[in-house]
Amino acid sequence: MDVRTTLKNGLAQLREAHVPSFTLAAELLLLHVLGHDRTWLYAHPEEQLSTADNERFFALIARRAAGEPTQHLTGKQEFWGLEFEVTPDVLIPRPETEHVIEVALDRLALRELRAGRKQTLTGEGLQIADVGTGSGCIAIALAKELPGATIHATDISSPALAVAQRNAARHSVANQVHFIEGNLLHDATILFDLVVSNPPYIGRRQAKMLMREVRDHEPEIALFGGEEGYEIYGELIRQSAEHLKPGGILTLELGHNSLPAVQPLLDAPTWTNVAVTNDLAGIPRVIAAERL
Ligand SMILES: C[S@@+](CC[C@H](N)C(=O)[O-])C[C@H]1O[C@@H](n2cnc3c(N)ncnc32)[C@H](O)[C@@H]1O
Numbered sequence: 001m002d003v004r005t006t007l008k009n010g011l012a013q014l015r016e017a018h019v020p021s022f023t024l025a026a027e028l029l030l031l032h033v034l035g036h037d038r039t040w041l042y043a044h045p046e047e048q049l050s051t052a053d054n055e056r057f058f059a060l061i062a063r064r065a066a067g068e069p070t071q072h073l074t075g076k077q078e079f080w081g082l083e084f085e086v087t088p089d090v091l092i093p094r095p096e097t098e099h100v101i102e103v104a105l106d107r108l109a110l111r112e113l114r115a116g117r118k119q120t121l122t123g124e125g126l127q128i129a130d131v132g133t134g135s136g137c138i139a140i141a142l143a144k145e146l147p148g149a150t151i152h153a154t155d156i157s158s159p160a161l162a163v164a165q166r167n168a169a170r171h172s173v174a175n176q177v178h179f180i181e182g183n184l185l186h187d188a189t190i191l192f193d194l195v196v197s198n199p200p201y202i203g204r205r206q207a208k209m210l211m212r213e214v215r216d217h218e219p220e221i222a223l224f225g226g227e228e229g230y231e232i233y234g235e236l237i238r239q240s241a242e243h244l245k246p247g248g249i250l251t252l253e254l255g256h257n258s259l260p261a262v263q264p265l266l267d268a269p270t271w272t273n274v275a276v277t278n279d280l281a282g283i284p285r286v287i288a289a290e291r292l
Contacts, residue, residue, distance in 0.1 A: 001054055004045035006030065010061045017065035020211070025070045029060045032074040067212040080141035084167050089159035091222040093137040096279045097198050097253055101141050103277050103286045104196050104251040108146075111247065123149030129243070130154070131184055131197035131236060134222055136164030136177065138196055143173035151177040152192075154185065157221055184232075185239040194249045195240045201255030203229030230261040237265045244291040251288045259284045268292075 001009075007030055014022035031041060033056045034049075049057070060073050071077045071092045077084055079093035080101060086092050109121050123146025130139035133153035143151050151173075155161050161179045168174045180187060185195070202223045207215060214223065225232040233252070240250045250271075254262060259276065266274045271289040279285035 001049055002045065003030070003034075003041065003047045003049065006049055006054065006057060007041070010057060013058075013061050013065055019064060025064055026061065028070050028074055029064060030057055033057045033060065067216055069213045069217055072217060077135075079135075079137040080144075082137075082141065082144065082171055084135050084137050084140075085163055085170065086135055087159075087163055088217060089157065089219060090135040090163045091198075091218055093135055096281075096285050097138065098141075099277055099279055099286045100138060100196055100198060100251055100253050101145070103288050104142065104194055104249065105145060107249045107251065107288055107290075108194060111249070122147055126150070126193045127190055128152065128194045128196070129185060129188065129192045131195065131240075132156075132199050132222075133164050133179070134160050134198075136167040136179075138198060139164070139177050140168055140171050140173055142196070143168075143176045144171065147176070149176070152180060152188070152190075153177055154180045154182050154187075156181070156183055157219065160219070160222070184236055185243050188239075188243045190243075191245045192243055192248055193245055194251065195244055196251045197236060198253035199232045199236055200225045201229050201232070201253070201258055203227060203255075203257075225255070228261070229255050230258040233258065233262045234265060237262075241270050241291060246291060248291045249288060250291065251286060254284055254287055256283050259287070262287055 007026055011023050011026035014026055019025055033053050063073060064070060071086045072088055077086050077093050080098055084093055112121055126149035128142060128149050128151045130153040133139050133155050136153060139151045139153035158181050161181055165179055168177045200223055204224050204227050266289040272292050273290040275288055276284045277286040
């Protein structure tokens with residue numbers, strides 16, 4: 001079978017199984033099997049697939065149709081322009097989490113500006129904590145943006161940390177990012193300039209409403225923050241207050257219903273300059289504050 005027909009048959013199977021974004025999923029799986037990029041796919045519609053590639057592709061299509069996320073089948077996901085290894089042990093990095101990086105970098109730049117320092121921010125000497133690092137996507141993106149900073153990335157899941165460590169090596173920041181197994185910032189012994197986190201924030205009561213790809217395949221510890229979802233923020237904000245330097249910045253991703261529960265926790269006299277950033281869908285996605 002040629003590339004065009006194979007792709008057509010593959011996406012028809014995914015459409016039938018009600019897979020969201022079925023065309024993209026079929027393309028990514030075919031590219032994964034063939035080891036080519038997208039341009040190649042559309043430049044070579046008549047190319048014949050080997051029997052082995054054909055079988056591998058339709059085996060992946062069957063698994064995707066049964067609910068396995070595409071990223072678990074290809075083993076990768078792009079985030080902040082970087083390719084990350086993903087396995088069922090880590091949350092698949094989401095595009096909206098890039099707002100956490102944007103807000104954190106903006107806040108750091110503003111701090112430099114207010115202090116009368118020059119605007120080229122390399123992060124020299126900065127100590128940064130990424131709480132619940134998962135695949136390491138936030139920690140590694142920040143390390144790439146701020147080559148002078150040291151990042152301390154924590155997670156309660158040791159299998160997740162193993163993936164994060166491989167991602168740090170893949171992006172040549174293994175010397176800049178330290179991985180620590182532990183509960184939030186419990187074991188931190190230093191003070192930070194910046195604490196970032198995308199904590200688990202889905203409510204267990206919402207579990208039934210989740211897509212099967214998420215509910216059945218992503219780690220529970222990465223998804224659920226408690227019965228309501230926002231329970232973890234209280235302890236995270238309390239520990240961040242303890243471990244941030246005066247003037248230090250906290251940047252947290254929010255779940256779609258977390259804002260009313262989280263905003264009151266960032267109050268005076270501990271916190272100032274609290275601001276919320278919406279994502280592209282208009283949902284309050286990131287809250288940032290400064291430690292007084
Ligand atoms: C929503 S995922 C975020 C992963 C990654 N930072 C991202 O943005 O894709 C939350 C992460 O927090 C970790 N986690 C859950 N409870 C934790 C705790 N009490 N202390 C540290 N990490 C925790 C989970 O293992 C998971 O990797």
